[in-house]
Amino acid sequence: QVHVVESGGGLVQAGGSLRLSCAASGSIFSINAMGWYRQAPGKQRELVATIPSGGSTNYADSVKGRFTISRDNAKETVYLQMNSLKPEDTAVYYCNVNVDIYILTVRRRMDYWGKGTLVTVSS
DSSP: OEEEEEEOOEEEETTOOEEEEEEEEESOSEEEEEEEEEEOTTSOOEEEEEEOSSSOOEEOTTTTTTEEEEEEGGGTEEEEEEOSOOGGGOEEEEEEEEEEEEETTEEEEEEEEOOOEEEEEEO
16 A cells, blocks of 8 residues: 655745655665646646656746755655745645555555645635
């Protein structure tokens, strides 16, 4: 079983910063891509940023230049540094991890989600 837990959300004023963390744990053979998504009230969940096990990062246009995604493979953790926050960044932020696990003797690639952490940016 794989567990994904986010932390670091909270209330911040516009222009401020927050750092989100997401730790994966459990019977993981390897972690492939890791990413952050968000869902604002009344809106669909949208991609914020992703980072593969190797290669370049990917960001939504709305956060480019303000948010930075990074990962610590040894800690099986992904981070999202959010600077110059805007009220429109207010949302529940979800972490997604794409991992290889073994189910019995079969290696499978699976996606897991955390329960989310709320980020509120006041104007």
